[in-house]
Amino acid sequence: xxxxxxxxxxxxxxxxxxxxxxxxxxxxxxxxxxxxxxxxxxxxxxxxxxxxxxxxxxxxxxxxxxxxxxxxxxxxxxxxxxxxxxxxxxxxxxxxxxxxxxxxxxxxxxxxxxxxxxxxxxxxxxxxxxxxxxxxxxxxxxxxxxxxxxxxxxxxxxxxxxxxxxxxxxxxxxxxxxxxxxxxxxxxxxxxxxxxxxxxxxxxxxxxxxxxxxxxxxxxxxxxxxxxxxxxxxxxxxxxxxxxxxxxxxxxxxxxxxxxxxxxxxxxxxxxxxxxxxxxxxxxxxxxxxxxxxxxxxxxxxxxxxxxxxxxxxxxxxxxxxxxxxxxxxxxxxxxxxxxxxxxxxxxxxxxxxxxxxxxxxxxxx
Numbered sequence: 001x002x003x004x005x006x007x008x009x010x011x012x013x014x015x016x017x018x019x020x021x022x023x024x025x026x027x028x029x030x031x032x033x034x035x036x037x038x039x040x041x042x043x044x045x046x047x048x049x050x051x052x053x054x055x056x057x058x059x060x061x062x063x064x065x066x067x068x069x070x071x072x073x074x075x076x077x078x079x080x081x082x083x084x085x086x087x088x089x090x091x092x093x094x095x096x097x098x099x100x101x102x103x104x105x106x107x108x109x110x111x112x113x114x115x116x117x118x119x120x121x122x123x124x125x126x127x128x129x130x131x132x133x134x135x136x137x138x139x140x141x142x143x144x145x146x147x148x149x150x151x152x153x154x155x156x157x158x159x160x161x162x163x164x165x166x167x168x169x170x171x172x173x174x175x176x177x178x179x180x181x182x183x184x185x186x187x188x189x190x191x192x193x194x195x196x197x198x199x200x201x202x203x204x205x206x207x208x209x210x211x212x213x214x215x216x217x218x219x220x221x222x223x224x225x226x227x228x229x230x231x232x233x234x235x236x237x238x239x240x241x242x243x244x245x246x247x248x249x250x251x252x253x254x255x256x257x258x259x260x261x262x263x264x265x266x267x268x269x270x271x272x273x274x275x276x277x278x279x280x281x282x283x284x285x286x287x288x289x290x291x292x293x294x295x296x297x298x299x300x301x302x303x304x305x306x307x308x309x310x311x312x313x314x315x316x317x318x319x320x321x322x323x324x325x326x327x328x329x330x331x332x333x334x335x336x337x338x339x340x341x342x343x344x345x346x347x348x349x350x351x352x353x354x355x356x357x358x359x360x361x362x363x364x365x366x
Contacts, residue, residue, distance in 0.1 A: 010055030109137030
């Protein structure tokens with residue numbers, strides 16, 4: 001029996017994007033159900049496939065997926081439902097109707113009428129206390145209105161979207177993770193100049209402002225009674241002008257190949273994966289940590305509520321006391337020695353593919 005073709009739209013293989021890696025990792029498991037085609041050519045007609053799957057995130061790398069969705073409704077994996085940055089960064093490439101819809105949503109949320117993008121920019125420039133990328137103004141309604149099925153990973157994100165959009169078909173699916181068998185911890189740490197007996201905290205990924213690296217460094221400095229064997233690793237490429245302090249307890253690895261990155265990720269004693277008050281974030285490093293049952297400190301925002309059982313997770317609120325709360329969390333995690341590493345089979349890509357196939361099979365016909 002001939003399998004259906006599945007056109008997959010999202011960031012391209014060479015894009016430096018977590019969603020691009022996610023798509024690559026998913027393909028082998030999808031092959032059990034579909035003759036899949038990862039779309040790499042701009043403006044590829046989605047109607048040529050029996051079925052489609054759109055990966056939507058929050059930057060210009062998702063433009064082709066958004067445009068294909070507008071041309072042909074279909075199932076969507078919402079990696080970030082508060083995708084304001086996509087619309088702002090691709091403004092000149094949006095059709096007039098979507099610009100108008102965006103401005104209407106901004107106006108409803110802010111209580112002000114905006115006739116064009118210039119008016120919105122002037123309004124925001126005059127109010128520096130407003131972070132335009134954190135405004136939860138319901139912009140996801142544009143994509144949800146075009147989709148036949150919405151798939152999310154977070155239970156809390158599912159709850160929020162189902163309440164906002166009761167007519168939409170919204171399902172939760174697993175987040176796929178490949179099991180990682182680490183090398184000897186001693187060798188891994190030695191490669192970065194870290195003593196084998198250290199208690200290792202680490203943060204992973206591109207080290208930009210949205211990862212709240214400044215908050216983490218402030219909390220690390222504020223931990224005045226920090227034990228001598230505590231080490232902080234910044235694992236990833238520096239962004240946004242980050243300057244790493246000249247501190248022997250802080251190690252910056254720089255960019256790491258994926259295999260080395262994953263080896264270190266599952267070997268640390270506690271990870272810190274923070275975010276600003278954005279919503280709907282899909283975090284590959286965070287999910288890999290949870291899948292391997294590694295202790296992690298993360299931000300208390302909707303999209304990062306990826307685990308119902310929180311014994312491995314400490315949630316830190318975003319707000320005025322964030323640095324103090326994070327310092328307290330670091331101290332508490334040091335006092336609780338991490339449990340043994342194990343892989344949770346609920347995170348396998350096979351489980352993910354089965355969930356996606358069932359959702360697509362049940363999706364409303366176009």
